[in-house]
Amino acid sequence: MKNIPLILMGCGGVGRQLLQHIVSCRSLHFTQGLCLRVVGVGDSKSLVVTEDLLHEGLNDGFLLELCRVKSVGESLLKLLDFGKCQAFVHPESQGKILEIAFQLGKKTGLVFVDCSASSDTVAVLKQAIDMGCCAVMANKKPLTSTMEDFKKLFIYPRRIRHESTVGAGLPVIASLNRIISSGDPVHQIIGSLSGTLGYVMSEVEDGKPLSQVVRDAKSLGYTEPDPRDDLGGMDVARKALILARILGHQINLDSIQIESLYPKEMGPGVMTVEDFLNRGLLLLDKDIQDRVEKAASNGNVLRYVCVIMGSRCEVGIQELPKNSPLGRLRGSDNVLEIYTRCYSKQPLVIQGAGAGNDTTAAGVLADIVDIQDLFP
Ligand SMILES: NC(=O)C1=CN([C@@H]2O[C@H](COP(=O)(O)OP(=O)(O)OC[C@H]3O[C@@H](n4cnc5c(N)ncnc54)[C@H](OP(=O)(O)O)[C@@H]3O)[C@@H](O)[C@H]2O)C=CC1
Numbered sequence: 001m002k003n004i005p006l007i008l009m010g011c012g013g014v015g016r017q018l019l020q021h022i023v024s025c026r027s028l029h030f031t032q033g034l035c036l037r038v039v040g041v042g043d044s045k046s047l048v049v050t051e052d053l054l055h056e057g058l059n060d061g062f063l064l065e066l067c068r069v070k071s072v073g074e075s076l077l078k079l080l081d082f083g084k085c086q087a088f089v090h091p092e093s094q095g096k097i098l099e100i101a102f103q104l105g106k107k108t109g110l111v112f113v114d115c116s117a118s119s120d121t122v123a124v125l126k127q128a129i130d131m132g133c134c135a136v137m138a139n140k141k142p143l144t145s146t147m148e149d150f151k152k153l154f155i156y157p158r159r160i161r162h163e164s165t166v167g168a169g170l171p172v173i174a175s176l177n178r179i180i181s182s183g184d185p186v187h188q189i190i191g192s193l194s195g196t197l198g199y200v201m202s203e204v205e206d207g208k209p210l211s212q213v214v215r216d217a218k219s220l221g222y223t224e225p226d227p228r229d230d231l232g233g234m235d236v237a238r239k240a241l242i243l244a245r246i247l248g249h250q251i252n253l254d255s256i257q258i259e260s261l262y263p264k265e266m267g268p269g270v271m272t273v274e275d276f277l278n279r280g281l282l283l284l285d286k287d288i289q290d291r292v293e294k295a296a297s298n299g300n301v302l303r304y305v306c307v308i309m310g311s312r313c314e315v316g317i318q319e320l321p322k323n324s325p326l327g328r329l330r331g332s333d334n335v336l337e338i339y340t341r342c343y344s345k346q347p348l349v350i351q352g353a354g355a356g357n358d359t360t361a362a363g364v365l366a367d368i369v370d371i372q373d374l375f376p
């Protein structure tokens with residue numbers, strides 16, 4: 001039986017869904033000769049760790065209780081009542097995480113799973129990789145900081161997986177990597193890569209106000225913790241940057257042209273998330289409705305589109321024929337068209353659900369299972 005120990009950073013919507021997938025796939029993994037052993041789970045404030053790091057993971061009852069505790073907004077420390085764990089609070093927890101990486105990295109290949117939405121994890125991930133650990137990420141921020149960080153994270157490319165950073169569970173990164181490995185040059189990528197903006201556009205087309213639709217997208221688990229990351233185009237820009245960097249372009253976020261759907265006066269430094277959701281969005285309803293109606297009068301729809309051509313990346317709204325591949329998209333679906341030498345007239349097309357906790361966590365789980373060859 002292959003034993004894959006992992007430590008989960010972030011137990012919000014995606015992280016908790018991942019734990020539930022791990023528990024419900026126990027017998028499937030058993031038939032595949034695999035056992036995923038969750039040795040620790042952390043959030044922004046604390047960390048819970050199994051008592052016997054070398055031999056035992058947190059048991060399934062504990063993991064399900066953890067999901068319950070976090071889903072009602074309680075602290076991980078509450079789990080001390082459940083027994084069989086040690087708990088640490090920040091900043092002590094950071095030191096503990098690195099101690100575990102040092103203890104288990106070379107010996108077991110411990111997988112760091114980043115389901116946080118934080119930039120802070122990059123430092124831990126880089127050190128953990130240096131200590132022999134693997135990394136699986138849904139979090140885009142570590143891959144979109146400096147080029148130096150990006151290179152350090154990929155110093156052992158076999159040990160890092162991040163399928164869910166682009167298109168959630170869709171096989172975007174795997175397909176692109178196969179194209180690159182085969183030496184087939186990528187000429188252009190065009191896509192609609194935001195589940196939130198896809199959902200927003202198609203619901204506004206159906207006559208619903210933007211303010212309501214964004215709140216719905218948040219409760220469906222499509223948005224980033226701050227939905228302005230989605231509406232401002234930053235989340236799509238991060239995905240574009242990840243794709244461009246995989247293609248070998250050494251660029252940064254500031255080289256990407258980004259169109260925002262909200263003005264600077266509603267930015268994070270000015271309004272809280274709650275204020276934006278309750279007050280700011282209402283002020284945007286009319287403008288977006290007018291734009292959608294104007295496009296409809298031309299037989300068109302609005303889509304938030306990402307274009308990568310060489311090292312040039314742009315993300316923004318385009319008015320497109322209703323019957324085009326991007327125009328036909330509904331709900332949170334993403335679509336990506338990859339044009340290469342082999343796929344020149346007809347692009348390789350990847351389409352399907354592009355957001356949501358279930359599909360994203362499934363993508364993370366598949367990544368963890370995919371690196372099993374590295375484990376004894
Ligand atoms: N939802 C989706 O459809 C998709 C999401 N993703 C990505 O998945 C990630 C998670 O998203 P989601 O679950 O919705 O986000 P949530 O906001 O629901 O959860 C984020 C979690 O990360 C924790 N956290 C914050 N900072 C740190 C830190 N420094 N160390 C450890 N944990 C930390 C938070 O802690 P606390 O509980 O204390 O706040 C929380 O538990 C994001 O990066 C997102 O971009 C990717 C593809 C699709």
Ligand SMILES: N[C@@H](CC=O)C(=O)O
Nearest residue numbers: 194195196222223224
């Ligand atoms: N907020 C993102 C989630 C996936 O990355 C989106 O809406 O696409």
